[in-house]
Amino acid sequence: MKFARFAFAVLLASTSAIAQTAVTPAPDDSAPVAPPIIKAFDPAAMDLTADPCSDFYQYACGNWMKTNPIPSDQVRWMRSFLQVRERNRYLLWQELDAAAKDPKTPLQKQYGDFYASCMDTDTIEKRGMAPIEPSWKMIAGLTSVQQLPELMADLENHGTPDGFFGFSVSIDDKDSSKQIAEIDQGGFSLPDRDYYLVDNPHFATIRSQYIEHMKKMFTLAGDTPDEAAKEAAAVMEIETAMAKASMSRTDLRQPTNTYHIMTLAELDQLAPAFTWSAYFHGVGIGHFDTLNVGEPDYFKALSGMLQSEPLEGLKSYLRWQVLHGQAEQMPKTFFDENFAFFNKTLSGQDQPQARWKRCSSLTDNALGEAVGQDWVQQNFPPAAKDSMDKLVLALEKAMGEDLQTVPWMSDDTKKAAEQKLAMIRNKIGYPEKWKDYSSVKVNRGELIENIHHVAVFERDYNFHKLGKPVDEKEWQMTPPTVNAYYDDSFNDINFPAGILQPPFFDVTADPAVNFGGIGTIIGHEMTHGFDDQGAQFDGKGNLRQWQTDTDLKAFKERTECVASEYSGFQAAPAKGDAPAQNLNGHLTLGENTADNGGLRIAYMALLDTLAGEHQSIDEKIGGFTEAQRYFISFAQDWCQNHTDAYARQAALVDPHSPGKWRVNGSVQNFEEFGKVFGCKKGQPMYPVNACRVW
Ligand SMILES: [Zn+2]
Numbered sequence: 001m002k003f004a005r006f007a008f009a010v011l012l013a014s015t016s017a018i019a020q021t022a023v024t025p026a027p028d029d030s031a032p033v034a035p036p037i038i039k040a041f042d043p044a045a046m047d048l049t050a051d052p053c054s055d056f057y058q059y060a061c062g063n064w065m066k067t068n069p070i071p072s073d074q075v076r077w078m079r080s081f082l083q084v085r086e087r088n089r090y091l092l093w094q095e096l097d098a099a100a101k102d103p104k105t106p107l108q109k110q111y112g113d114f115y116a117s118c119m120d121t122d123t124i125e126k127r128g129m130a131p132i133e134p135s136w137k138m139i140a141g142l143t144s145v146q147q148l149p150e151l152m153a154d155l156e157n158h159g160t161p162d163g164f165f166g167f168s169v170s171i172d173d174k175d176s177s178k179q180i181a182e183i184d185q186g187g188f189s190l191p192d193r194d195y196y197l198v199d200n201p202h203f204a205t206i207r208s209q210y211i212e213h214m215k216k217m218f219t220l221a222g223d224t225p226d227e228a229a230k231e232a233a234a235v236m237e238i239e240t241a242m243a244k245a246s247m248s249r250t251d252l253r254q255p256t257n258t259y260h261i262m263t264l265a266e267l268d269q270l271a272p273a274f275t276w277s278a279y280f281h282g283v284g285i286g287h288f289d290t291l292n293v294g295e296p297d298y299f300k301a302l303s304g305m306l307q308s309e310p311l312e313g314l315k316s317y318l319r320w321q322v323l324h325g326q327a328e329q330m331p332k333t334f335f336d337e338n339f340a341f342f343n344k345t346l347s348g349q350d351q352p353q354a355r356w357k358r359c360s361s362l363t364d365n366a367l368g369e370a371v372g373q374d375w376v377q378q379n380f381p382p383a384a385k386d387s388m389d390k391l392v393l394a395l396e397k398a399m400g401e402d403l404q405t406v407p408w409m410s411d412d413t414k415k416a417a418e419q420k421l422a423m424i425r426n427k428i429g430y431p432e433k434w435k436d437y438s439s440v441k442v443n444r445g446e447l448i449e450n451i452h453h454v455a456v457f458e459r460d461y462n463f464h465k466l467g468k469p470v471d472e473k474e475w476q477m478t479p480p481t482v483n484a485y486y487d488d489s490f491n492d493i494n495f496p497a498g499i500l501q502p503p504f505f506d507v508t509a510d511p512a513v514n515f516g517g518i519g520t521i522i523g524h525e526m527t528h529g530f531d532d533q534g535a536q537f538d539g540k541g542n543l544r545q546w547q548t549d550t551d552l553k554a555f556k557e558r559t560e561c562v563a564s565e566y567s568g569f570q571a572a573p574a575k576g577d578a579p580a581q582n583l584n585g586h587l588t589l590g591e592n593t594a595d596n597g598g599l600r601i602a603y604m605a606l607l608d609t610l611a612g613e614h615q616s617i618d619e620k621i622g623g624f625t626e627a628q629r630y631f632i633s634f635a636q637d638w639c640q641n642h643t644d645a646y647a648r649q650a651a652l653v654d655p656h657s658p659g660k661w662r663v664n665g666s667v668q669n670f671e672e673f674g675k676v677f678g679c680k681k682g683q684p685m686y687p688v689n690a691c692r693v694w
Pocket residue numbers: 005006007008524525528591594
């Protein structure tokens with residue numbers, strides 16, 4: 001499993017990575033308008049009638065929430081992350097639109113053509129089912145389950161989604177210098193296994209809506225109503241079996257659960273119904289003797305299912321993978337039906353995004369490091385990188401001090417923790433070396449084929465890593481992305497250019513505002529190296545215990561405190577047939593630990609910085625002390641509104657807590673907050689018993 005952890009997650013109903021954004025005429029195809037630059041620290045966003053000691057989130061964000069309803073093309077709206085994302089996307093669109101009209105370089109020609117192929121709805125309508133017919137033909141030729149491995153390889157060589165499981169090369173958890181083959185569970189379309197398995201009226205309704213949706217899609221693709229009903233039932237049966245055999249998201253977070261090195265002979269024994277050697281040969285990966293089988297129980301069950309399921313059912317499942325996986329790039333009738341179920345019913349999205357938005361994001365997903373080269377030149381001043389280097393240094397120093405002062409660690413473990421901290425590498429802005437896409441064929445008028453070419457390119461790029469040294473300079477996010485991540489195997493923190501701007505980071509703002517903004521996010525990413533997952537890896541990124549047993553036990557007691565605290569927070573109230581839903585404290589444990597740690601160490605770094613400049617944390621600017629401005633600036637990055645359906649889905653699948661609890665959970669675990677706002681011990685944001693890991 002890859003353990004890269006983001007600062008925040010944007011949930012998408014779609015299954016295939018490349019099909020993350022949709023593509024076909026939307027009811028609202030309004031012309032692009034430049035979104036505003038968002039102010040860091042905005043008193044107008046606050047609800048000054050609220051008591052910061054009872055509900056700090058309401059105090060810092062109340063007025064923003066009241067005056068910023070969710071736009072009809074969104075499921076969640078955030079003051080910072082999502083508004084900046086809109087702005088970055090607009091800037092990206094300007095670049096893509098110009099490249100599509102008048103390309104000046106081969107790179108611009110390539111991404112301009114890709115974008116143009118996405119905007120060309122006339123051709124998409126005219127071509128109808130044609131782009132997916134070759135894949136369906138391959139599937140129709142399947143005459144026995146023994147041929148399935150070759151068929152799947154053929155589909156993948158064509159760039160088509162095929163489901164059942166994932167296969168890739170990734171870093172060996174126990175030896176981060178090695179890149180090995182790995183298979184993982186995956187391949188059902190609803191957002192989580194709970195959607196198939198939980199026995200209550202809410203999920204039962206969703207399941208029957210999903211079956212209706214599949215019937216409509218198969219009918220649009222040419223099935224008679226009887227055939228469509230049969231196909232939908234078969235897909236539901238297979239996906240339910242896969243969901244049953246899958247490990248839960250919470251269990252997947254435990255690296256030891258997903259580490260099982262096996263020989264090919266052992267894999268054959270575990271899952272004999274699938275001829276693995278034929279599949280590996282077919283996809284053209286180099287030779288290997290052992291691989292990691294992420295979830296052995298899943299593969300055992302999959303093998304059983306392949307033996308018992310009628311051939312026609314397996315074919316329906318594959319047809320569904322192809323159809324569903326590319327529905328967003330197909331003609332409007334398919335797009336609309338897909339939107340109605342996956343976006344509207346499951347997430348509460350009212351309207352599709354305008355086409356230029358979807359096509360801009362799709363191009364960024366497909367050719368991010370091509371588009372990104374020009375984007376950073378336009379939008380990322382080198383001065384921003386220097387300031388970031390300074391901030392990261394201040395945070396590292398604070399984290400080092402924090403590690404020294406925690407009361408529950410022995411000196412030996414403190415030393416080991418400090419070594420790990422010293423080994424964290426920082427990547428800021430964009431890659432030093434860009435990916436070379438020159439071999440990717442892009443043609444106007446062939447959107448789905450273009451996506452296939454990119455998929456095959458990315459797959460081969462990944463396969464090529466087998467047995468090779470790890471490229472430590474590689475990035476997992478494109479430059480315009482408004483996010484950040486920590487990676488356990490690399491032990492590095494990564495900040496794309498897209499997040500290094502207001503309101504997160506503003507060279508003209510006072511230190512409290514920047515430490516509360518980007519500072520807490522840097523601290524968050526660093527703390528990931530020491531959360532319940534990250535702490536299982538050493539400084540070299542190897543899965544290995546580096547704490548003494550006693551210290552590890554104390555650490556677990558402390559993380560359990562955070563887990564049970566957040567499990568008590570409500571994500572969505574009871575509504576209609578849906579029961580009230582709380583957060584899953586173990587699913588969100590890593591992110592919550594990172595939020596708590598980030599808030600504490602960025603505050604320490606701020607104190608250090610102010611002391612160095614002979615400034616006081618109690619100095620007032622605009623009616624608030626520097627300390628208060630720090631906490632308000634932090635909170636305002638998480639101001640959000642969301643649909644009820646989104647909140648429910650996120651509670652099951654998103655390892656991050658919603659904005660309210662990212663703010664209130666963090667401040668109530670940090671005693672400085674209560675002091676700074678003059679709270680009384682025992683008030684909600686200044687509890688008598690708080691949880692603290694770092
Ligand atoms: Zn995170």
